Amino acid sequence: MNFGDPVWFLALLLLPLIWYFYIRSIKKKKAAAIKFSNISLIKEAGAGISKAKEVLFYMNILLISLLITALADPHIPLTQTKEGVNVVVVMDVSGSMAATDYKPTRLEAARESAKILINGLNMKDNAGVVIFSSGATTSAYLSPFKDKVLEKLSAIKQTEGETAIGDGLALAVDMATSVPNKKKVIILMSDGVNNAGVISPDDAIRFAKTNNIQVYTIGIGSNEKVILGYDWFGRPQYADLDEATLQKIAEVTNGEYYKSVDSKTLEHIYSALPEKIEREPEDSSIKDWVIMAAIGVLLAELYLRFGRYRILP
Numbered sequence: 596m597n598f599g600d601p602v603w604f605l606a607l608l609l610l611p612l613i614w615y616f617y618i619r620s621i622k623k624k625k626a627a628a629i630k631f632s633n634i635s636l637i638k639e640a641g642a643g644i645s646k647a648k649e650v651l652f653y654m655n656i657l658l659i660s661l662l663i664t665a666l667a668d669p670h671i672p673l674t675q676t677k678e679g680v681n682v683v684v685v686m687d688v689s690g691s692m693a694a695t696d697y698k699p700t701r702l703e704a705a706r707e708s709a710k711i712l713i714n715g716l717n718m719k720d721n722a723g724v725v726i727f728s729s730g731a732t733t734s735a736y737l738s739p740f741k742d743k744v745l746e747k748l749s750a751i752k753q754t755e756g757e758t759a760i761g762d763g764l765a766l767a768v769d770m771a772t773s774v775p776n777k778k779k780v781i782i783l784m785s786d787g788v789n790n791a792g793v794i795s796p797d798d799a800i801r802f803a804k805t806n807n808i809q810v811y812t813i814g815i816g817s818n819e820k821v822i823l824g825y826d827w828f829g830r831p832q833y834a835d836l837d838e839a840t841l842q843k844i845a846e847v848t849n850g851e852y853y854k855s856v857d858s859k860t861l862e863h864i865y866s867a868l869p870e871k872i873e874r875e876p877e878d879s880s881i882k883d884w885v886i887m888a889a890i891g892v893l894l895a896e897l898y899l900r901f902g903r904y905r906i907l908p
Contacts, residue, residue, distance in 0.1 A: 598670065603666040651900065661886075661888050680720045680777055681737055682722050682781075682782065683767040683771045685764065686727075687705075687785040690753075690757070692705070697861065698858055711866045715870075720739070724751075727758070727766070727792075728756030729757045734751055735748060759791040760840060761793075763792075764844065783812045783813070786836055787836065796844065810845060812844050813841075813853045813855055813864055815855050815861065818856050
């Protein structure tokens with residue numbers, strides 16, 4: 596258990612003071628009883644104070660202690676993450692994503708598979724989309740409204756740029772940290788080698804690690820070589836997948852790397868990811884529970900004072 600505002604516990608120092616005045620009042624009552632030789636007072640004072648009044652006094656002490664604890668805002672870890680998870684989908688939209696080994700294209704297949712992932716998230720999860728080619732940009736800002744994110748995802752277009760994996764990951768880290776007090780997860784998909792951008796993959800990895808962000812990576816590539824086109828000399832240009840970089844990103848950030856070889860495996864990977872996202876217990880306030888306990892003590896005391904079976908005459 597921890598506390599949001601523990602300075603309120605300084606108020607517990609009032610309890611010894613209350614106890615002091617409590618003992619002092621007993622002594623004064625004894626002295627007054629002896630002074631006036633009142634038999635009934637002497638009997639009551641001889642016992643110090645009736646057991647009933649003693650019970651009520653300790654109930655008041657408990658009530659004060661509970662109210663002070665509530666002001667200190669106690670938190671305990673619950674079995675479910677109350678506030679959900681920030682999930683950022685990072686998509687490669689470089690020229691190689693126009694390859695047709697995935698039907699109709701790699702980009703189209705990736706886009707449809709990402710929709711499966713977003714639809715599988717919990718209600719309290721936030722989702723956002725970052726795209727990258729020669730640079731990185733935001734496609735859909737982090738939001739709990741999945742339908743809006745899906746609209747933006749559907750509008751993603753193919754580009755002719757290169758592959759800036761580092762830029763894409765770094766921008767996703769910025770997005771994931773934009774909404775605080777949530778677990779942060781990035782799903783990064785690419786089919787190429789980092790050959791553009793201003794941020795290296797290693798720098799982006801450190802950025803993600805510093806912010807305690809878990810990154811799952813997906814590599815897109817067929818079992819056979821895929822020709823993207825031909826250079827000026829007629830030589831074929833192939834789509835190259837940098838699995839080593841994607842594996843390193845996942846390993847360093849405590850995520851996982853997945854290799855996709857066709858549309859079906861890609862859909863399977865994205866559909867399984869919502870269950871892979873670890874939802875750690877989160878410290879949640881129990882202040883309201885403590886206040887309810889204090890109210891219960893107060894009601895019990897009022898009943899003992901004024902109820903049908905009251906303990907005071």
